[in-house]
Structure formats: structure tokens, C-alpha cells
Amino acid sequence: xxxxxxxxxxxxxxxxxxxxxxxxxxxxxxxxxxxxxxxxxxxxxxxxxxxxxxxxxxxxxxxxxxxxxxxxxxxxxxxxxxxxxxxxxxxxxxxxxxxxxxxxxxxxxxxxxxxxxxxxxxxxxxxxxxxxxxxxxxxxxxxxxxxxxxxxxxxxxxxxxxxxxxxxxxxxxxxxx
Amino acid sequence: xxxxxxxxxxxxxxxxxxxxxxxxxxxxxxxxxxxxxxxxxxxxxxxxxxxxxxxxxxxxxxxxxxxxxxxxxxxxxxxxxxxxxxxxxxxxxxxxxxxxxxxxxxxxxxxxx
Numbered sequence: 631x632x633x634x635x636x637x638x639x640x641x642x643x644x645x646x647x648x649x650x651x652x653x654x655x656x657x658x659x660x661x662x663x664x665x666x667x668x669x670x671x672x673x674x675x676x677x678x679x680x681x682x683x684x685x686x687x688x689x690x691x692x693x694x695x696x697x698x699x700x701x702x703x704x705x706x707x708x709x710x711x712x713x714x715x716x717x718x719x720x721x722x723x724x725x726x727x728x729x730x731x732x733x734x735x736x737x738x739x740x741x742x743x744x745x746x747x748x749x750x751x752x753x754x755x756x757x758x759x760x761x762x763x764x765x766x767x768x769x770x771x772x773x774x775x776x777x778x779x780x781x782x783x784x785x786x787x788x789x790x791x792x793x794x795x796x797x798x799x800x801x802x803x804x805x806x807x
Numbered sequence: 808x809x810x811x812x813x814x815x816x817x818x819x820x821x822x823x824x825x826x827x828x829x830x831x832x833x834x835x836x837x838x839x840x841x842x843x844x845x846x847x848x849x850x851x852x853x854x855x856x857x858x859x860x861x862x863x864x865x866x867x868x869x870x871x872x873x874x875x876x877x878x879x880x881x882x883x884x885x886x887x888x889x890x891x892x893x894x895x896x897x898x899x900x901x902x903x904x905x906x907x908x909x910x911x912x913x914x915x916x917x918x919x920x
Contacts, residue, residue: 646844655837660828668825678833685837748824768821799813805820 635701642692651692655685658702661769662709668764669713671753680716684709699778703771706779710761717757744805751801758782759794766791 633641633650635657641650662684666677688695688708695704752760758780765776766787773791777784868874884892 648838648841648844651841652834652838655834656830659830659833659837663828663833664825667828681833682837682840686840689841744820745824748820763821767818768825770822795814795817798817802817 636697639692639695639697639701642689651689654701658705659685661702662705665706665764665769666709666713668752668768669710669757669761672749676716680712681709684712687712699775703775703778706765706769706771706775707781710779744802747802747805748798751798754801755794755797758786759790759797762787762790763794763798767795 633653635654638650638654641647642654659681663677663681666680666684667674670677670680684705688705691708695701752763755763761780762776765771765779766773771779773784773787776791777787780787871877
């Protein structure tokens with residue numbers, strides 16, 4: 631029987647079970663790396679480095695996970711903090727790496743033209759709106775969970791999602807109609 | 808397309824634009840960076856507790872001249888009036904009960920919060 635995230639975390643806490651932690655990494659690596667790739671505007675190498683740092687940091691601080699929120703929400707928060715610290719150090723985000731980005735996409739799900747425009751539209755959003763839209767609209771987090779990840783008030787998350795969506799709709803007006 | 812449909816459409820396209828990323832050795836790289844598991848001393852805990860209890864008992868026996876103070880105090884207890892013994896036992900029982908009730912109420916309040 632497959633263990634839940636809570637069960638795996640318990641094993642890590644009680645037995646320092648790194649195999650259990652490996653299973654947690656396997657389960658969440660795609661969503662964390664995906665989020666970081668979007669935040670870094672397609673810089674896959676940087677996103678994966680940040681993702682690795684996030685998972686290592688999560689392991690070292692796993693005793694601070696109290697189980698009040700989902701493990702994925704707690705993980706996203708750590709990943710987002712890694713991204714923020716890195717962005718502060720570099721003081722700017724790297725430019726869009728569209729070739730790498732395109733190579734990673736499944737060509738059968740999204741029209742390549744739309745994907746290009748969608749990615750471009752996302753990159754134009756200010757960071758706080760982009761983060762909120764990525765977490766809530768793309769990764770399916772509730773506003774409350776996104777507020778925990780971003781460490782901002784719930785009202786601010788809702789406003790950022792609303793504004794981000796409006797801007798995306800305007801930029802992608804030709805596709806929406 | 809009305810407003811709500813536009814938002815649903817947008818969310819759907821955002822989700823489709825984020826496909827599953829294959830592990831491709833990522834987990835292995837993370838695990839290699841983890842600190843080595845710490846030595847677990849917890850399995851020694853019962854042995855340590857038993858050893859400390861035995862040591863404390865041995866020390867008490869030696870320092871109390873073979874437990875002579877126990878005999879002396881028991882003799883003194885035997886001369887206390889019966890009523891005092893009953894009162895003392897009742898008071899001790901009530902104290903223990905009060906402590907238990909307090910602990911249960913604290914735990915209940917903690918769980919409810």
C-alpha cells in the first residue's frame with residue numbers, strides 16, 4: 631500500500647529514512663521544477679539548481695514541517711524562497727530561453743503559437759502577479775495555500791491573481807476569442 | 808466567451824503548458840547532496856534507563872547504610888495515629904486526582920484549539 635506524504639514524512643522524522651525522502655522527491659520534483667522554470671522564465675539549469683537546493687533545504691528543516699498545510703504547499707514555499715534569494719543575489723531574472731523551453735513541451739497539448747504567446751505573456755507580468763497566477767491557476771493551489779507559499783496576505787494573493795489574469799487575457803486576446 | 812469561461816480557458820491552457828517533467832536522475836542528485844543519516848541512539852534508551860535505575864538503587868543502598876533509614880522511618884510511621892494516616896492518604900489521593908483532572912483539561916483545550 632502506497633504511503634501518503636504524511637506517512638513518508640513521519641518515516642523521515644522518526645528513522646531518518648532517506649529512501650522515504652527520495653520517494654517524496656520523486657513525487658513532487660515535476661511540479662517544483664515546473665514552477666521554478668516558469669519563475670526563472672525558462673532557465674532550466676537555474677531552475678533545476680534551485681529545485682535541488684529547495685529539496686535539500688526541506689530535508690534539513692523537515693522537523694519544522696508541522697503538518698498544518700499540505701507537504702506540497704510547504705515545499706513550494708521553500709522553493710519560492712530559494713528563487714527569491716537567488717533573484718536578489720542576481721538582482722535580475724535571466725531572459726527568456728525559448729529554445730530550451732520549446733524543447734521541453736509536449737507538442738500535442740498546446741498550440742506552439744499559443745504556448746509561445748502564453749509564455750511571453752507570463753514573463754511580462756510583474757513577479758508578484760506571475761507567482762500568484764502560476765501557483766493558483768497553473769498548479770491548482772487555493773488562494774489560502776498560495777498565501778502561505780508567498781508569505782503575503784490572502785487578500786493580496788486574490789488581487790494579484792485577478793490582475794495577472796486580466797493582463798494575460800488582454801495580451802492573449804486574439805487566442806481567447 | 809464570457810468572463811468565467813475565459814478564466815477557465817486560461818487556467819486550462821496554463822496547466823497544459825506545464826507538462827510532467829521526467830525525473831531523469833534528479834532525485835538521485837538530490838539524495839547525494841543530503842547529509843549522512845545520523846547515528847540513532849534511541850534504541851539504547853531502555854538500556855540506559857535500566858542502567859541508571861540500577862545505579863541509583865545501588866547508590867541509595869550504599870549511602871543509606873544498607874537501607875537502615877527505611878526500617879527506622881517505617882517504625883516511626885507505625886506510631887502515627889491512624890486518623891492522621893487516613894487523612895494523609897485521602898489528601899494524597901485528592902492531590903493526584905486534581906493533577907490528573909488538570910492535565911486532562913489542558914490536553915482537551917489543546918486538542919480543541
